[in-house]
Amino acid sequence: MEGKPIRGSAKVIDTHCHLESEEFQADLPGVIERATSSGVWMITSGISPSGWPECLRIVSSYPSVYAAVGLEPDRYTDLELALAWIHKNSSAIVAVGETGLDHYLVREHEQRLEQEAAFRALTQLAIELRLPVQVHSRSAGRRALEVLAGTDAGKVHMHAFDGKASLARDASRNLGYYFSVPTSVVRSPQKRKLVKAVEYERLLLETDSPVLGADSRTRNEPANVWIALREVASILGRDIEEVRLAILENTRRLYPLVGSKE
Numbered sequence: 211m212e213g214k215p216i217r218g219s220a221k222v223i224d225t226h227c228h229l230e231s232e233e234f235q236a237d238l239p240g241v242i243e244r245a246t247s248s249g250v251w252m253i254t255s256g257i258s259p260s261g262w263p264e265c266l267r268i269v270s271s272y273p274s275v276y277a278a279v280g281l282e283p284d285r286y287t288d289l290e291l292a293l294a295w296i297h298k299n300s301s302a303i304v305a306v307g308e309t310g311l312d313h314y315l316v317r318e319h320e321q322r323l324e325q326e327a328a329f330r331a332l333t334q335l336a337i338e339l340r341l342p343v344q345v346h347s348r349s350a351g352r353r354a355l356e357v358l359a360g361t362d363a364g365k366v367h368m369h370a371f372d373g374k375a376s377l378a379r380d381a382s383r384n385l386g387y388y389f390s391v392p393t394s395v396v397r398s399p400q401k402r403k404l405v406k407a408v409e410y411e412r413l414l415l416e417t418d419s420p421v422l423g424a425d426s427r428t429r430n431e432p433a434n435v436w437i438a439l440r441e442v443a444s445i446l447g448r449d450i451e452e453v454r455l456a457i458l459e460n461t462r463r464l465y466p467l468v469g470s471k472e
């Protein structure tokens with residue numbers, strides 16, 4: 211059945227989801243149990259001051275969940291707070307993020323410049339902490355890659371990249387940036403192109419739960435990362451188990467701590 215594991219002990223990593231979001235409040239233990247029992251390790255990204263402590267509460271309660279902490283790119287008014295909070299809690303997280311640029315929500319030139327400054331500051335903190343940075347880039351793929359290329363960031367994770375496939379190909383090949391393919395790959399021609407363009411050694415998987423599901427009207431959840439894996443294997447015309455192992459290796463190269471609590 212779609213979404214089910216290939217083998218009982220086989221692991222797959224959902225590198226980007228939002229377990230602290232409101233949509234999961236009513237049944238979070240069940241959501242995590244469905245993922246964990248199907249072999250999924252998760253990186254949940256806390257993107258607001260109220261979400262950060264919840265994020266850490268979740269990772270301390272569930273050995274299969276790891277934390278990234280950052281800010282949504284339209285919430286950079288809380289930047290100073292975020293920088294201080296991440297510094298203080300850096301030993302409990304595996305990445306800084308998400309951060310990045312959102313040119314869909316932010317249209318004014320001045321505001322876009324402010325966004326870039328905050329994005330740079332959070333990226334700089336990730337570099338300082340030797341952690342990967344998880345990058346959101348809505349309608350701003352090219353610019354986000356340009357900003358990153360102007361920093362020393364080596365551990366870069368572009369999530370749900372919506373820019374041109376050729377940009378992703380070049381960034382994965384020349385800069386070693388990683389790109390995670392979301393569940394919505396089953397319905398997105400742009401994401402299918404992305405799968406083919408990104409260097410195989412730089413491919414990751416994500417759900418971005420509760421959004422970016424296979425069906426846009428239904429709440430997404432981390433157990434569905436298997437759907438993304440199956441689709442990626444089918445697009446590449448490769449054996450699913452081979453792709454699972456390759457992507458698992460890619461993910462643990464970038465996130466060596468994921469899996470260490472079990």
Ligand SMILES: [Zn+2]
Nearest residue numbers: 226255308418
């Ligand atoms: Zn997200």
